[in-house]
Amino acid sequence: MAAAKNHYWEDVYALVRLIPRGRVSTYGAIADYLRLGSPRIVGWALNNCGHNPEDIPAHRVVNRLGELSGRVHFGTPTRMAELLLAEGVIVEDDKIKNFEKYMWHPLEELKEDADFE
DNA sequence: GTGATGACGCAGT
């Protein structure tokens, strides 16, 4: 990440794109990695992303409970679940099954590549 | 410039 800091949400998008297929992350993890200070900022950033799942896999970002809290922003209530299911993530009742197993921690995975600080 | 809102998270009850 170049950490261009043009807009903090650019870093959010970059980090979301780094989420491997079949994995998911949380707003809190992203906010913590980017030092945003509040997970709400991540939510706002994704809301401002233009809703482009093909460009930004926002469907891989869920709240800390693994709930598809942002599904309503995907056009259809089931779009987000469909995208996750297509990647092999089991979604049950709008919640990710075995969420901890699919959880992707940026601080754990990118700690050595972290050039923020 | 102030108040309200939001794809959240945590502590307290």
Add this chain to the structure above:
DNA sequence: GACTGCGCCATCA
């Protein structure tokens, strides 16, 4: 164990 309220920071009205 579930529900409620408050805090966090940035944007919009």
